[in-house]
Amino acid sequence: MCFISFFFLFMFMLINMVSMIYFLMNNMVVFLEWEIFSFNSMNIVISILLDWMSLLFMMFVSLISSSVIYYSKSYMSSELNLSRFIILVLLFVLSMMLLILSPNIISIFLGWDGLGLVSYGLVIYYQNVKSYNAGMLTVLSNRVGDVLLLMVIAWMLNYGSWNFIFYLDLMKTDFSMQVISGLIILGAMTKSAQIPFSAWLPAAMAAPTPVSALVHSSTLVTAGVYLLIRFNNLLVGTEFLKMLLLISGLTMFMAGISATYEFDLKKIIALSTLSQLGLMMSILSMGFYDLAFFHLLTHAMFKALLFMCAGMVIHMLNDNQDIRYMGGLSLYIPMTSLCLNISNLALCGIPFLAGFYSKDLVLEMVSMSNLNLIVFFLYYFSTGLTMFYTIRLLMYLMVNEFNLLSVYNLFDEDYVMLKSMTLLLFMSVISGSMLSWLIFSYPYMIFLPFSMKMMVIYVSIMGGIFGWLISMMNLFSLNKFMLTYKFSSFLGLMWFMPNLFTYGINYNFLKLGQNLMKTIDLGWSELYSGQGLFSIIKNYSIIFNILMMNNFKIYLYSFVLWMMFMTMFMYSMI
Numbered sequence: 202m203c204f205i206s207f208f209f210l211f212m213f214m215l216i217n218m219v220s221m222i223y224f225l226m227n228n229m230v231v232f233l234e235w236e237i238f239s240f241n242s243m244n245i246v247i248s249i250l251l252d253w254m255s256l257l258f259m260m261f262v263s264l265i266s267s268s269v270i271y272y273s274k275s276y277m278s279s280e281l282n283l284s285r286f287i288i289l290v291l292l293f294v295l296s297m298m299l300l301i302l303s304p305n306i307i308s309i310f311l312g313w314d315g316l317g318l319v320s321y322g323l324v325i326y327y328q329n330v331k332s333y334n335a336g337m338l339t340v341l342s343n344r345v346g347d348v349l350l351l352m353v354i355a356w357m358l359n360y361g362s363w364n365f366i367f368y369l370d371l372m373k374t375d376f377s378m379q380v381i382s383g384l385i386i387l388g389a390m391t392k393s394a395q396i397p398f399s400a401w402l403p404a405a406m407a408a409p410t411p412v413s414a415l416v417h418s419s420t421l422v423t424a425g426v427y428l429l430i431r432f433n434n435l436l437v438g439t440e441f442l443k444m445l446l447l448i449s450g451l452t453m454f455m456a457g458i459s460a461t462y463e464f465d466l467k468k469i470i471a472l473s474t475l476s477q478l479g480l481m482m483s484i485l486s487m488g489f490y491d492l493a494f495f496h497l498l499t500h501a502m503f504k505a506l507l508f509m510c511a512g513m514v515i516h517m518l519n520d521n522q523d524i525r526y527m528g529g530l531s532l533y534i535p536m537t538s539l540c541l542n543i544s545n546l547a548l549c550g551i552p553f554l555a556g557f558y559s560k561d562l563v564l565e566m567v568s569m570s571n572l573n574l575i576v577f578f579l580y581y582f583s584t585g586l587t588m589f590y591t592i593r594l595l596m597y598l599m600v601n602e603f604n605l606l607s608v609y610n611l612f613d614e615d616y617v618m619l620k621s622m623t624l625l626l627f628m629s630v631i632s633g634s635m636l637s638w639l640i641f642s643y644p645y646m647i648f649l650p651f652s653m654k655m656m657v658i659y660v661s662i663m664g665g666i667f668g669w670l671i672s673m674m675n676l677f678s679l680n681k682f683m684l685t686y687k688f689s690s691f692l693g694l695m696w697f698m699p700n701l702f703t704y705g706i707n708y709n710f711l712k713l714g715q716n717l718m719k720t721i722d723l724g725w726s727e728l729y730s731g732q733g734l735f736s737i738i739k740n741y742s743i744i745f746n747i748l749m750m751n752n753f754k755i756y757l758y759s760f761v762l763w764m765m766f767m768t769m770f771m772y773s774m775i
Contacts, residue, residue, distance in 0.1 A: 202283065202287050203283070204271075204274070206270045207271040207274075210263045210264075210270065211263070211264075211267040213259075214264045214267060220251075221257045224251070224252060224253045225253040225639065230250070230251070231250075231251040232248070232250055233248065233249040234246050234247070234248050235247045235249075247308060248304050248308065249303070249304075250303070250304035250366065251302070254430075254494065257498070257639070258419075258427065258498070259298055259301055261498050261502070262298065262301070263294070264624075264628070265415065265502070265505045265625070266290065266415055266419075266420075268509075268622075268624055269290070269415045269509075269621070270287060270291075270411075271617065271621040272512075272621040273287065273409075273411040275615050275618050276409070276411055276512055276516065276618065277409065289326075290411070290412065290415065292315070293316065293319045293323065293412075293415065293421075294415075294420070295315070296312045296315030296316045297420045297424065299312035300312030300316065300424055300427070304365065304366035304431075305363050306354055306357055306364075307354060307363045309428070310350050310351070310354060313346070313392070313428075314347055316343075316420065316424055317339075317340060317344070317347060318340075320339060321339060324336040324405050324408045324412075326412070327407065327408075327409065334404075335401075335405060335406075338401045338699075341710070342394075342400070342401040343391060343401070345387075345391045346387075346389070346390075346392050349385075349387050349388035349391070350384070350388050356377065356380055356381060356384070357381070365432070366431075369435045373434075378435060378439060379439065379440075381432075382432070383439075385428065385432050385436070386436070386442070386444075389424075389425030389428050389429045389482075390445070392421070392425035393424070393425030393481075394478060395448050395452045396451055396452045396696075396698070397698060397701075399456070399475060399695060400701070402471055402475050403468045403471045403695070403699070404699065406465075406468055406471050410467070410509070410511065410512030411508075411509075413470075413512075414512070417470070417504055417505075418500070418501040418504040418508070419505070422478055423478075423497055423501070426482060426497055427497070429482070429485055429490075430490045430493060442486045442487075442488075443486070445482060446483055446486040446487060449478075449479045449480075449482035451479075452479035452482070453479030453480055453483065453579060453580075453583040454479075454583050454586070455695060455696055456479060456695075457472075457589070458586060458692050459694070459695045460472035460473055460476070464525055465522050466515065466522045466523075466524050466527075466594075467511055467522055469524070469590060470504070470511055473507075473548060476586070477496070477504070477548075479583070480496065480580075480583070481496050481500075484563050484567070487570060489566055492563050495558075495559045495562070495636055495641075496560065498559075499555040499559045499633045499636060500548075502625060502632045503544040503547035503548055503554075503629040504544075504548070505625055506622060507541065509540075509618070510540045510544065510622065511541075512618075513537050513618055513622075514534075514537065514541070517610075517611050517612070518605055519605070521605060524597040524598060526604045527598050527601075527603070527604070528597065528599075528601035528602045528603045528604055529599070529600070529601070529602060530598050530599055530603075530611070531599045533611035534611055537613055537619075537622075539626075540625075542595065543626060543630065544626075544629055545594065547629050547630075547633075548591060549587055549588050549591050549661060549665075550584070550661065554629065555628070555631070556633065557633060558634060560584075561657060562645065564581070564584060565649060565654070566647070567580050568653045569647060581656060581657075581660050582660070584661065584664070585660035585663055586664060588660070588661045588663075588665045588668060589664040589667050589668040590668065593668040593669075593672045596672030601672065
């Protein structure tokens, strides 16, 4: 099952790659409509939009998902129901592809909701209380976005069709510009986990690591960014984009700070995803949708590789995720360490790796733009924080002493995992350079003074130095650095968002739902509908059964009652 799925997805990736190059060279767009059935004036159609953007994104999704499925063959080898896991992953990928190909808001909603539903099944895959709680938080946060998308569908009834791609220019002249753009931006914020919906993203780490590699690179969390890219023409010039710029900048900043306090390996990588999502959203809200798409694709490559390496390390360390127990891994598992280091350095934007081409271009466009000091600070400080937590992570994993057990068996010979990682390693090195030639048909002319041009390098070096210093500190020095316990708790726990959403909003909503179910579904509506009707019919049937029994006294009694009733009825008629 694993190999067949891998083979078909890999072949689909090659087909997408050839088609994308052909479409790009000939500047082609193909719009397909398949009418399922029509009844009077109502048509049910499925629409598909094929252009270079959708084909390129599908190519990346199918490449990453094929690698992840091949990786799962080894990672999930002890799983009894491996076929069920693979089918869930394939459903997840199909939902994402439906969303990518759709120019129709209805079919986008089907893909959008499919992602939310299947992600719930994958997050609760390891059936324990922690996974159930994380799954509930994930699915309830995503339901907010689903409701907002349903409101967009209802509003688009005004136009007579749900093919939004034809109406974007018309909507600009209409009041719909404000309504639809507001709903779409809020919906995208829930799926891409911007403040205040960020709590579910680290919680979704309860899923198996191959799922995390898929979710956090090219599928679930990028769906919101992709939707905003598609609606880009409508959003330009709206007030909501200014709000999104501030919120996404704060998300980037908050995730970077939380990652510096975190000791869970998977959560550090999840928070780095959140930081990069903030970067994509913020550059998109400045109007550079092509740069957002560029960074989305390069980020997908090295982030999938990073999760795969983390999964391999966790497996070898007896399923332990705490980085304080790790250390000296480069001596024992050199190939995995190489992949981990390259993907981490690509995340930092080290020159000539994949992340450099997109991240450096984004920051230089920010430096050229007419922005206020707050946004400028958020961008550059968050870039320094990325280097901070990455160097700290590398020091804990590669350089510090191994702290787990006296007897340990670390080996770098799981060739199934290594093969799947090598493919992504290759792409993590070359994809940035390749995409910079493919995507941009025109060069971005950037004019900056030398000090601004070197700003990215300055903040990266500063972040790296601080990350190295923190990783070398002992516990006493670390406590002094963290200022006070309450303040460090605030910074490390994502500004208390998980607590607020888990115990505040979600818990109270679920409690309210339980009370409503008790009083209405199992109370009043039962009393006056199902159960009530049943009890009335049962009681009358018992009475009629007694009357119909051939008992003379009861028969006479009922006959007298019947005669009295008929007399009263006749009298009332007169």
